[in-house]
Amino acid sequence: MEKEIKCHLCNGKAKLKFEELKLDNGRITIKESPYYKCSKCKEEFATSGQMQELSNQINTKFVFKRPIINAGRSLAITLPSDIVQYYKLKKGEKIQIIPKNQKELKVIVQ
């Protein structure tokens, strides 16, 4: 990972920094999540590689077990509040559910 890159806003110097991300009421900690901060315009941003890395880490660490509950005639799975906040989900919002195989369902947030 580059220690310094050009800021995409002002072409200033953006330095590599790390922050600790806490998820699920602090039960899940992603240590040293990398991002860049511009020393000129103070913009903070992550590169697509950094975002990919974070989502890989979340995929492996951000695992919750939820029971299936009744909701009228359907079955429902509730979402933990940290997931709701993280993905900025709102009631009534549409999500896509894609069956991957008999053991996996993929949920896509738009």
Ligand SMILES: [Zn+2]
């Ligand atoms: Zn800048």
